Every structure is written in structure tokens, then in C-alpha cells.
Amino acid sequence: MITVDLPDYVHRLPLQFPDLAVQEYATLVGQLRGVGGIADLEAVAAEAVDTAVRAGAVLMALVTPPAAAPAVLTGVLVEQPADWDGDSVATLRDSMEDVGGPDVRETLVLDTDLGPAVVAQRVPGAEQARARRPLTFQLQAFIPTDDGLLLLTLASPSNDGWDHHQLLFCQVVASARDAERRPARVPDREPDDDSYENHTYRL
């Protein structure tokens, strides 16, 4: 059973009960908006939940941190290549940078108990505006699981408090574990003596 740690301001929507998910989404956004009545929000909520389910989401949550703009978190399970091995993370990272989309600006590898996860940061640019795609800031992570790769995506229409979202997302990814499995020890990385990294430039 894959488990992640979430703070209380991440409101998971019950995708298995779609009507309830739509209702909860609309209610939460209504509270954020601070104006009474959610009738006009239900269409938007239905579209958001429907879009997530059509994309195969197993997780959808509304993230409402006090010091940052609200965001949407989704989780999709994707097939893992059959020959996934130690080098695969590096290859996947390269693929994300090469063909993951023009808004992929940066990638990172994070250690988790399930194995290394690839994290990508998406910042919208002129390409998204031209293609009339939604202008949202995003973080994505591929986490290896026994069932495949769990693709988590956090998206916000604003960069207000984005540093908070970055920390939150990376903490959620790093906390991924299999509750029924003993955590695999992540091997210590051997330092490269000849690397400039170990002789960091300091003032």
C-alpha cells in the first residue's frame, strides 16, 4: 500500500464517489472565494473532476496553503518500462528534459524509500500562450512503485507562494513509501573526489 504524508491543508477529493468529489471541490473553492453560493462553481468543479478522471487519476486533491495560492494535486499511475533499472532514472530525466514539453525548465532526482523519483518543474512560457494551453505553474514527479510509476502533478495558476509549493511537493514525494514493505535502505552515494561539486566555490 503506497503511502505519502500530507498536511491538513491538502484536501483529498473522493474520486470513487464522483458526485461527492464535485460537491467538495465546489464547496472548497467557494470557501476560498469567500462569496456565498456555489451554484456557479459546480460546472467548473464537474469539469475539473471529470478531466482528472479521464486522465486516469487515482488521486485528486485541492491544496490550500495559508501562505500560497491554491493548487490542484493529481496522481496518475503509468506503466513502468519492463527493463527499468538503476540507469532508468537518468534516462527518464533526460527524456523529460528533451520531449516532456517546452515548459519543463528544471529536473531533479529525489530519494524515496521506493527508489529515486524524477521531479520536473514546469513554468509556462510563450509556447503555452500561443497554443492556448492553461498557464499554470507545475511540479511533476515519477515515483517507482510495484504497480508502475506514480505520476504526481501539482498545478497552480499563480506563482504566489510557489516556493512553498515546491517544498510541499518535494516533501510529499520524498515521503512516499510502501507501508507493508520494510523500507529499502537508500545506498549512500559515494562522493566523487575529482568532482568540482566537492570543492564548492565559496566566498
Place this chain on the structure above:
Amino acid sequence: MTTRTFPALGFDPADGDADAVKTLMLQLATASETINATLPRLEEAAKITDDSEWGGSAAEEFSDHGDDLPQGLGKGGEAITAVTTALSAWFGKLTANQARADVLEAAAKKLKAKLSSFDECNDETAALSTQLGRVIDDANRLKARHLREANATAEAIRKGKDGDPFKPENDTWYVQGFDGLAKGADGVSLATGVAAAGLAATGVGVVPAAALEVVSTSAGGVGSLAALGQQLSGSRNAPGWTAVALGLGTSVVPGGGTVAAGVRSAGRVALKRGSKTALRTARKDVEAAARGGALPGVIDNVNKIRRNGLDGKVSRDLTAAGREVAQRKGIYDDLPRDLADRKAELQRLGLEAKQDQAYADLVDKGSQVAEKAGVELSEEQKAELKLLQQGINPTPKQIDKAIEDFGKEALK
């Protein structure tokens, strides 16, 4: 051999001598060409002995030893072609990796030069150090990839034309698997983006126009992730967070199925329930607009345009729209004679027309959203919406153009 140095990075992320590879490729090509020229002649010579056109002991001796030559030479030619192809692919990778290494070296050099201009640590030096760390991380990744590609090439050369790793389809399949994942991630990104963009549409978060201001500066306004990797390697869990089981075993099937259908159905019910309220609210707003009351959404847009230094454009647009309204209503000649008053009146008429147009679009958009969500509006509701649109009597879509122009300006 050209000596490449990387003083800023401290190591060469893509070592190798492209010139040497090129020279070797030329030599192999020459050898291959020679074989191609020799092979038919050798085959012809062997054929002559077989056809008994050339007899005697010399012919027999030649035939005994020469029959295998064309076959051996042919195999050698194939091997050389295979190696040349492998080297040719490697040459492309080597030069591309070296070009990337040069870019990283230049970036590291620039960052180090900037850092050395500071006498003490501050926020700016911290940001520069993070950027430098990211460049070095990229260089390390390049080095690892370069090594993987070099090993794959060496393996391909060792195995020759029958070696699996060298088969192009194999490499393509391997890369395709990961590229497919990356492309899939782009698709999921779009879906989640649509869901998140809905937040802005409901007035929560920032409206798209404001987001455009940020995207025009590309990634400049967004911090790097690089530091987080190190920060989280020690302590991953935030105190007070709750462990949540994701339950992937009961996941829905991508592409829809019963859950997706259920969501659509739930959406219909939810909106049907709310549609009466929405229509009541819409009618109220239209009445307010008809009486000249301001619509906050439109005013917000106009304010944004003004804030971005487009006063002149807005003024011209409003005046033009007002003139059109005045002519249509036949009140053009009744406008004040004083130029300032006349302009003010024209702009008042123009703003009113734009508000009406924007609201008509809003009503139109409302029905589109309803259709998308699978809501079936009753005939009465459709008729009521149509009436609202006709009642507003929309002018040409100038507000759209003004906002689009604003978007273009912001992107410049």
C-alpha cells in the same frame, strides 16, 4: 588533437577527440571503398578458375586458396560498414555532448565571475551559488550520459553487425519507452493544468492575464528546485503531517470507464440543481448592466490594461466603440460640442457597449461550459439565455481584441 579545458566546471563532462573519430571514420570509409572496388574483381577471378577458362597448376593453386577470399573480404566489408555506422552515430553524440559541455562551462564561468565580485555573502550570492550548483549538476549528468553512450558504442563495435545493442530499432525502442513516459507526463500536465486553471476562472488565484506577465519573463520569477534535493535528503517528513494511503490497487482504468461516466452524470445533476440559481443571478446582473451598472469583471480588465500603460489604446477603443453606438442610435449629432465633453460621452457609451458585449460573451460562455459538463438545459432555459443575449444587443467583439492586444503586449 585539440585540447579542451574546463577550468570553471573543474572537469570535462564530455571527453573524447572528435577529430580522431572523424579521421578514423575517413580511414574506414577508404578501406570500405577499396573493398567494394576489389570484391567484384576477386569474385570474377575466382569465377574464371571455376569456369575452366584458366587451366593449369597455377589456376588450381589460385582456386584452392582464392575461393574463400571473396567471402572473407565481403564479411570484412560488412564489419567495416557496421563499425563506420556505429562511429558515425557516436561522432554525432560526441559533438553534441561537447557543444553542451561548452555551454555549461560558459555558464559556470559567468556565474563564478559574478560571485567573485561580491565581498560578502547575501541573498544574491546564495541565489548565484544555487545556480552554479545546478550547472555543475547538469555537467555531472552530462558526464554520466556521455559515458553510457560511449559504452553502448564500444559494445556495438565489439559485437559488430550481429550485436543486439547496435540494432537501431533496439535503441529506438528503449528511448521510445522513456520518451513515451515523458510525453504522457505532458498530457497529464495539460489535464491537471485544466483543472487548476479552473481555480483562476472562479476568481481564486490569479487571472490568466496576470499569469501572462509572469510568463513573459520566462522562468525568471520562479526559484530553482536544486536546493530542495539536498535539503530533503536528511529529513523528509514535515512534523504534523498525516500519512495517507493512496490505494493504487483500486485505481481507475485510464481513459474513462464507469467512474468517468459517473462523474459526468454527477456533474449533470449538480448543475441541474444549481442552474435555476445561476440563471436567476444572471438575469439580475443583466438587468443591472442594462441600467448602466458596472460589471466588476470588465472593470477589472480595463484597469489591468490601464495599469500596463495602454491608456491610449483603451481610450481610442472606447471612443471608437462609443461613436459606433452613437451612430447606430442616431444620437451622434446630439453629442456635446465641447471636444472634451464629447470624448467623455463617447467613452461612456463605448464602455457601456463593451460591458454589454462582455456580458453577452459571459452568457455564451456559460452555456458552453454547461454543454461541456454534459448539462442538458431545458428549452425554456435555452430560450431565456437566447433572449438575454438578444436583449443585450452586442456590439463587435472589441473588448476581446483589447484584452488580446494586452496579452500580446505582456508577452513582448
